[in-house]
Amino acid sequence: MTANSSPFLSASSLDKTFVLHAQGGQQLAVMRGLSLSLAPGECLVLAGRSGIGKSTLLKMVNGNYRVSGGRLTLHFDDGALELSDLPAQAWHRLRRDVIGYVSQFLRVVPRVSAREVVMEPLLARGCDTHDAHQRAETLLARLNLPERLWALAPGTFSGGEQQRVNIARGFIAEHPLLLLDEPTASLDSANRDVVVELIQEAKARGTAMLGIFHDEEVRTRVADRLLPLEGHMLGGTEMPASSAMPVSSESSSATAPSHKESLQ
Numbered sequence: 252m253t254a255n256s257s258p259f260l261s262a263s264s265l266d267k268t269f270v271l272h273a274q275g276g277q278q279l280a281v282m283r284g285l286s287l288s289l290a291p292g293e294c295l296v297l298a299g300r301s302g303i304g305k306s307t308l309l310k311m312v313n314g315n316y317r318v319s320g321g322r323l324t325l326h327f328d329d330g331a332l333e334l335s336d337l338p339a340q341a342w343h344r345l346r347r348d349v350i351g352y353v354s355q356f357l358r359v360v361p362r363v364s365a366r367e368v369v370m371e372p373l374l375a376r377g378c379d380t381h382d383a384h385q386r387a388e389t390l391l392a393r394l395n396l397p398e399r400l401w402a403l404a405p406g407t408f409s410g411g412e413q414q415r416v417n418i419a420r421g422f423i424a425e426h427p428l429l430l431l432d433e434p435t436a437s438l439d440s441a442n443r444d445v446v447v448e449l450i451q452e453a454k455a456r457g458t459a460m461l462g463i464f465h466d467e468e469v470r471t472r473v474a475d476r477l478l479p480l481e482g483h484m485l486g487g488t489e490m491p492a493s494s495a496m497p498v499s500s501e502s503s504s505a506t507a508p509s510h511k512e513s514l515q
């Protein structure tokens with residue numbers, strides 16, 4: 252962890268309000284005045300009750316949701332990139348080269364094999380096919396996905412098998428920023444250990460990570476700091492992982508909107 256190094260990602264006074272166009276334009280304010288700073292090689296874990304806005308924050312950083320107010324900035328050696336102003340066409344390159352996202356669920360494409368799903372982020376960057384093939388197989392083997400499944404489309408895989416394909420796909424391209432949305436949710440303890448190792452290796456090569464982990468043991472092993480979203484919305488500050496509040500006892504107060512919108 253590089254607590255004193257300059258941030259790779261920062262947010263200041265971030266707001267998010269959803270406008271539910273299909274429900275008479277009702278507004279749902281989710282986030283107010285959130286600030287954070289994430290350094291290279293650091294894993295910042297989002298904490299807070301269900302529905303507080305953890306996934307929403309990851310989706311704003313990934314460009315799936317628009318920022319309603321405040322600043323969300325990536326810092327490079329040669330300057331800063333303001334994500335809230337980014338034109339749609341810039342996101343494609345950013346996701347290819349800078350931001351990796353490991354969601355809980357795999358988006359399955361019919362007839363595309365598990366191996367190809369994992370290779371795709373490397374091929375999109377123009378990486379040699381043989382090299383991408385080998386790296387995909389190495390990761391799938393590490394994540395204990397049986398070899399007989401590698402050439403099959405993951406649509407029929409179990410939840411844990413699909414999640415491991417998703418994790419391999421998320422880690423293969425070694426993006427400098429990784430967003431992890433409950434990557435261990437459907438895994439057994441042996442595979443959770445592999446994911447913890449992958450996260451620790453990514454940290455060691457300088458990857459900045461923003462994650463959601465409901466599994467307390469995993470969270471303790473990977474988090475450098477916790478960011479409790481409630482505190483931030485009240486103007487609180489980030490906490491070191493050692494003084495973390497457990498979030499496993501979250502109350503479920505989320506009310507899922509009946510019509511979610513694509514780019515909100």
Ligand SMILES: Nc1ncnc2c1ncn2[C@@H]1O[C@H](COP(=O)(O)OP(=O)(O)OP(=O)(O)O)[C@@H](O)[C@H]1O
Nearest residue numbers: 269281301302303304305306307506507508511512
């Ligand atoms: N596309 C959307 N349109 C409208 N409201 C949304 C949308 N996405 C999320 N929300 C709302 O924003 C709030 C925060 O949701 P989010 O999924 O970020 O919570 P969370 O903290 O990740 O919850 P959990 O721990 O249960 O996954 C919820 O009230 C949810 O209904």
